[in-house]
Amino acid sequence: MASGDDQYHPKDAVKAAISGTMITGAAGGLVSAIQNTLTKRNVNAWGVFTKTGGTIAVFAAVGGTYEFTRFASANLRERDDSLNTAIGGFLAGSVxxxxxxxxxxxxGFGALTAVVLxxxxxxxxxxxxxxxxxxIDEFERKQELRMNRxxxxxxxxxxxGEGRGIYGPxxxxxxxxxxxxxxxxxxxAKS
Incomplete structure (x- = not known):
């Protein structure tokens, strides 16, 4: 374990899971509402929860699983890197x-999601x-790049060779x- 700023600080996995569940559950509710609107048979407004409500549950489970697993694996490994995201992505994709x-x-879904995330x-x-x-100022950055090259x-x-705007002394x-x-x-001669 390194000292100073490199030291790992644990994160609250449960809070992140609740937040992720709420956010992706809301997105799932929006998708479910769109699915309910596009059905051929006329379904009442509660069809968002009764007929296409499984979409809300899947979205919420995926988001909660991803966030919880990502932070829990970071806390267990005491490292904050891309492997935590891949582990969370694998379990979320599996859901x-x-x-x-x-x-x-x-x-397959787990592996694909893990690789992408x-x-x-x-x-x-x-x-x-x-x-x-x-x-850094953009002009100074470009001047530095020009001087470097x-x-x-x-x-x-x-x-x-000479010509085309390139002339030696x-x-x-x-x-x-x-x-x-x-x-x-x-x-x-030019003056």
Missing amino acids: LGLRFGSTPAVL GAYDYTGGALSGFKKNNE RRPIEQTISEL GYEERRRERIKEKYGIEVP
Whole structure:
């Protein structure tokens, strides 16, 4: 166990499970209401709970299982990393697979959810890509990147040659001499 800021602080798994159950249960209620609305037969308003209420239960169970398992495994392992998310994802996916009633579905949904959630957490938990440090000014960051990647002009000229906006020192004199030798035209020097 490391000292200082690296020390693990236990988290309340039960509180997280209740919160996760409530949030995903509410989302399940919304999905159940949509399912109830789209049924062919006219079902009363209580059909959200009676006819398609299993959706609410599955959503709530998945959310509660995920949150509880994630924090409980973090507390047991005393580490907060992507493996906790993968373990929670496996059990949550297994709960989702229970609806199909077969072992391959339980294991398959669990493995798929574990891989997706574990990889998402491992890569930083953002779909938008790498997040920049907001404390650094954007102009200064780009200037630093330009200076970091800058090559000497001699190396650039040796690799690409002169022209196309890349001119080394003494280019104008060399150009005047080439034109005079090839065409016999005297090019005046710029002031």
